[in-house]
Amino acid sequence: MTDALEAKKLLIRAVECDQSGRILEAQSLYQDGIAKLMSFVSSEPDDQRRKGFLTRIKEYMDRADAIKARVNGKLMLGEVVAHISIEENDTGYDYVQLFGKYMTDKTVEILIEEPYLTQNYQYQNLIRFLELAVTNCSEFKYLRLITKQDTANVDQQRTNLGQIKADLERRNVAFNIKYEDSLHDRKIYLSNGYIIKIGRGLHFYKANNPLYSIGLTNYRYRKCLQTDVDIWRNSSTGN
Amino acid sequence: MTDALEAKKLLIRAVECDQSGRILEAQSLYQDGIAKLMSFVSSEPDDQRRKGFLTRIKEYMDRADAIKARVNGKLMLGEVVAHISIEENDTGYDYVQLFGKYMTDKTVEILIEEPYLTQNYQYQNLIRFLELAVTNCSEFKYLRLITKQDTANVDQQRTNLGQIKADLERRNVAFNIKYEDSLHDRKIYLSNGYIIKIGRGLHFYKANNPLYSIGLTNYRYRKCLQTDVDIWRNSSTGN
Numbered sequence: 001m002t003d004a005l006e007a008k009k010l011l012i013r014a015v016e017c018d019q020s021g022r023i024l025e026a027q028s029l030y031q032d033g034i035a036k037l038m039s040f041v042s043s044e045p046d047d048q049r050r051k052g053f054l055t056r057i058k059e060y061m062d063r064a065d066a067i068k069a070r071v072n073g074k075l076m077l078g079e080v081v082a083h084i085s086i087e088e089n090d091t092g093y094d095y096v097q098l099f100g101k102y103m104t105d106k107t108v109e110i111l112i113e114e115p116y117l118t119q120n121y122q123y124q125n126l127i128r129f130l131e132l133a134v135t136n137c138s139e140f141k142y143l144r145l146i147t148k149q150d151t152a153n154v155d156q157q158r159t160n161l162g163q164i165k166a167d168l169e170r171r172n173v174a175f176n177i178k179y180e181d182s183l184h185d186r187k188i189y190l191s192n193g194y195i196i197k198i199g200r201g202l203h204f205y206k207a208n209n210p211l212y213s214i215g216l217t218n219y220r221y222r223k224c225l226q227t228d229v230d231i232w233r234n235s236s237t238g239n
Numbered sequence: 240m241t242d243a244l245e246a247k248k249l250l251i252r253a254v255e256c257d258q259s260g261r262i263l264e265a266q267s268l269y270q271d272g273i274a275k276l277m278s279f280v281s282s283e284p285d286d287q288r289r290k291g292f293l294t295r296i297k298e299y300m301d302r303a304d305a306i307k308a309r310v311n312g313k314l315m316l317g318e319v320v321a322h323i324s325i326e327e328n329d330t331g332y333d334y335v336q337l338f339g340k341y342m343t344d345k346t347v348e349i350l351i352e353e354p355y356l357t358q359n360y361q362y363q364n365l366i367r368f369l370e371l372a373v374t375n376c377s378e379f380k381y382l383r384l385i386t387k388q389d390t391a392n393v394d395q396q397r398t399n400l401g402q403i404k405a406d407l408e409r410r411n412v413a414f415n416i417k418y419e420d421s422l423h424d425r426k427i428y429l430s431n432g433y434i435i436k437i438g439r440g441l442h443f444y445k446a447n448n449p450l451y452s453i454g455l456t457n458y459r460y461r462k463c464l465q466t467d468v469d470i471w472r473n474s475s476t477g478n
Contacts, residue, residue, distance in 0.1 A: 127455045131460065134460070135457070160451045212363075212406075217456060
């Protein structure tokens with residue numbers, strides 16, 4: 001009964017998110033809700049009730065499919081609105097300078113595809129990006145992160161991302177993590193319609209050298225690695 | 240002869256700084272120049288030349304005394320223009336929020352009295368302050384730091400501060416370090432006439448916990464220790 005209740009709660013929230021245009025979060029919630037429903041349908045002894053559940057599962061699956069089509073539409077690249085070529089050793093490119101202006105009150109959901117999250121500086125870059133999101137996007141409600149599993153350090157990665165998840169939840173931002181080992185390309189999708197593509201993803205800064213010098217904490221003064229930044233606006237209208 | 244030339248160069252720069260109102264830097268340069276002159280006067284065999292040098296040393300010492308009086312005047316507290324009481328666990332107090340608006344294009348010289356610079360996070364706080372100075376004060380030219388010697392780690396402290404000095408010099412900011420073991424009070428003097436007094440000096444942030452959470456790099460989200468921040472405007476007029 002707890003499972004059924006939990007499934008119900010997830011699916012109610014899924015429909016709410018769906019209706020308010022939070023399609024990434026709706027997608028996660030449909031998936032989780034459906035999985036939860038599935039898990040106890042098989043152990044339901046009453047045939048009639050089981051059929052009832054299956055009908056509802058089918059309904060939710062249809063909704064989830066519709067959402068998937070919308071998500072894919074949102075992720076389709078439309079036109080490039082800005083292109084920045086960062087040269088080796090360039091400075092002046094903190095995240096806020098590069099794409100702060102695209103992160104606005106209308107950015108409710110964010111999807112980050114970032115294959116590499118295994119080193120301390122990489123977790124730190126993720127936090128720096130999220131600090132910018134929390135600062136600029138007053139309505140930020142949902143984050144999905146797709147990354148590769150750190151096979152050398154599975155536990156550390158789960159602990160770190162788990163701590164980030166708990167921290168975001170305290171700020172009313174739901175955080176969904178998906179591991180995909182074949183991921184290569186880097187992409188950040190903002191629900192206000194902008195897509196940030198950086199050749200090196202979030203990790204295009206050189207280490208500060210010497211450590212205690214200007215650039216240690218303000219990355220505007222950090223030397224960069226060569227990479228290209230393209231800002232796209234997606235082709236589907238509105239949100 | 241190299242010593243004489245060097246002394247001459249120092250004293251010419253001292254007079255230049257003096258005339259352009261950069262009194263902290265002038266003070267350092269007079270001291271260094273006078274010390275350099277002294278060091279070879281005693282080995283000058285020609286009586287007449289020695290007298291000549293002594294006369295000039297006397298002149299420069301008078302100028303240095305006059306500067307000292309002006310520096311002391313500048314450091315005298317006038318009126319409090321802002322008072323902020325930070326409570327334990329408060330957030331929202333990055334340096335830029337607290338006193339960024341007092342650090343302006345008219346801040347040419349800065350004097351930091353900060354007794355404690357021995358731990359990594361303390362050097363990091365100094366860098367964070369300097370990043371703000373470099374960002375906000377386009378005419379920033381001279382920094383004097385007064386701090387206690389790290390008796391447990393003299394070499395490490397010299398290395399760290401030496402690296403910061405070299406870094407600032409690359410940005411055309413002269414950096415003078417003075418060790419004073421009896422220092423207790425914290426004070427930051429800005430040459431545009433503002434004096435920042437913080438009970439705990441630069442070090443009033445708690446460690447980020449857990450490490451990877453909002454607040455790791457943007458201190459606006461860091462929890463603080465209890466401390467008072469008073470911003471004074473000094474009583475002498477002008478710059």
